[in-house]
Amino acid sequence: MPTKNRASFGSRLGIIFASVGSAVGLGNIWRFPYETGQNGGGAFLLVYIICVLCFGFPLMMTEFFIGRHTRSNAVGAFRALTSKRGWRNLGYVGVLAAFLILGFYSVVSGWTLEYIWQALSGSLSGKTAEMFMADFEAFSGSIVRPILWLAIFLVITHLIIISGVRKGIEQSAKWMMPLLFLILIVLCIRSLTLPGAKEGLQFLFQPDFSKISSGVVLSALGQAFFSLSIGAACMITYSSYFTRETNIPKTALSVTLLDTMVAILAGIIIFPAVFNFGIAPTQGPNLVFVTLPNIFEQLPWGSVWAFFFFLLLALAALTSVISLHESVTAYVEEQYNLTRSRAALWVSGSVFALGIVASLSIGIWKAHTLFGLTLFDLLDYTTAKILMPLGSMLVCLFVGWLVDRKTLQDDLTNQGKIRMRLFPFFVVFLKYIAPIIIALIFLNEIGLF
Ligand code: PHE
Numbered sequence: 001m002p003t004k005n006r007a008s009f010g011s012r013l014g015i016i017f018a019s020v021g022s023a024v025g026l027g028n029i030w031r032f033p034y035e036t037g038q039n040g041g042g043a044f045l046l047v048y049i050i051c052v053l054c055f056g057f058p059l060m061m062t063e064f065f066i067g068r069h070t071r072s073n074a075v076g077a078f079r080a081l082t083s084k085r086g087w088r089n090l091g092y093v094g095v096l097a098a099f100l101i102l103g104f105y106s107v108v109s110g111w112t113l114e115y116i117w118q119a120l121s122g123s124l125s126g127k128t129a130e131m132f133m134a135d136f137e138a139f140s141g142s143i144v145r146p147i148l149w150l151a152i153f154l155v156i157t158h159l160i161i162i163s164g165v166r167k168g169i170e171q172s173a174k175w176m177m178p179l180l181f182l183i184l185i186v187l188c189i190r191s192l193t194l195p196g197a198k199e200g201l202q203f204l205f206q207p208d209f210s211k212i213s214s215g216v217v218l219s220a221l222g223q224a225f226f227s228l229s230i231g232a233a234c235m236i237t238y239s240s241y242f243t244r245e246t247n248i249p250k251t252a253l254s255v256t257l258l259d260t261m262v263a264i265l266a267g268i269i270i271f272p273a274v275f276n277f278g279i280a281p282t283q284g285p286n287l288v289f290v291t292l293p294n295i296f297e298q299l300p301w302g303s304v305w306a307f308f309f310f311l312l313l314a315l316a317a318l319t320s321v322i323s324l325h326e327s328v329t330a331y332v333e334e335q336y337n338l339t340r341s342r343a344a345l346w347v348s349g350s351v352f353a354l355g356i357v358a359s360l361s362i363g364i365w366k367a368h369t370l371f372g373l374t375l376f377d378l379l380d381y382t383t384a385k386i387l388m389p390l391g392s393m394l395v396c397l398f399v400g401w402l403v404d405r406k407t408l409q410d411d412l413t414n415q416g417k418i419r420m421r422l423f424p425f426f427v428v429f430l431k432y433i434a435p436i437i438i439a440l441i442f443l444n445e446i447g448l449f
Pocket of ligand 1: 022023024025026027028098101225227228229230232234320321323324
């Protein structure tokens, strides 16, 4: 429920940095390059950009509307908007997605700390490609170390969360995001000056249309939602801390463009390097943890590049984990009337428990699978390919059909202060276009057609 003295972000820049911080994460630097590598390079990038602009951007505006209008956590937000049974509970889909994402995302975030450590201690140098592979598998499959890093990562997140929306989330984003952009640019220049750069760029930017299939389209759509933090309660929660003056269409557009730019820049860092050393781009999730250290190792000052790259990855991961944690914490805090620190403790504790199981599921419990997937992969699959697209489809239907048109328009235009000429089209998009297309892509992929 909306409360009078609810926290809010302190400045426009803070709003942008925090939201971009949520969007930019492992999704851009770890997931996007390997999805692009596995789904045919340029063709995937093209479909991805279309998905981002046609679905990501309007859906982000929609989530911003829900959050700022109700000034509530995601569960409370839908309850404030309707009394219709069923629809009232739509917020749970997002909060559940956020929690499940945290389960595997924070494990991978912990890995980034291990690699920072290895770069600093010099243990990344002097290895062959096979050794990088073997060491990554030994590390990620081991029992203690990944869980230790997971714990450290969660403690950092926890401390930021309990410092509050302004002092914790906003302040930390304000120095982490500029640092992240700086590292990104430096690494880009390094990569572009490698001899294999041209081939890498061709792979990334020259679409081969024969590679586009329904699987590629669903992957691109899932990746767009994942990368923009849509369908996982985060943008609803963050926008509940926006002010009445925040320009929603403009903020959504800035976040969408910056996030896409970071993904493309990550591709520009990774693919030239991959092609320079004649490595296949189709490695999958190992790409940045095995291939890149191997590449850095062959460059002068290798450990320094590796250090900066993994620092980049860790910072990006941290600002996203903070937003996921905040979405669940805000829900627990407000719906169960707990203090913020108590709510955060519950969330950190349960995420740690889920993270331990996810981490062990790719190690000693590898043999235990469901539908052929380990718990780790299952968490990734169910969130990015099921909960986020389906949740978003329901959100479109909800706002399109159940929310009063005037309320929506007043809120998105700040009571008429902002011009939004495409508003009538936006409503048609929410009511029909988006739900139908998301449903078609989804049904096609699960084989119902
Ligand atoms: N957008 C984040 C990334 O790209 C991940 C994320 C998903 C964060 C959903 C919040 C909600 O890494």
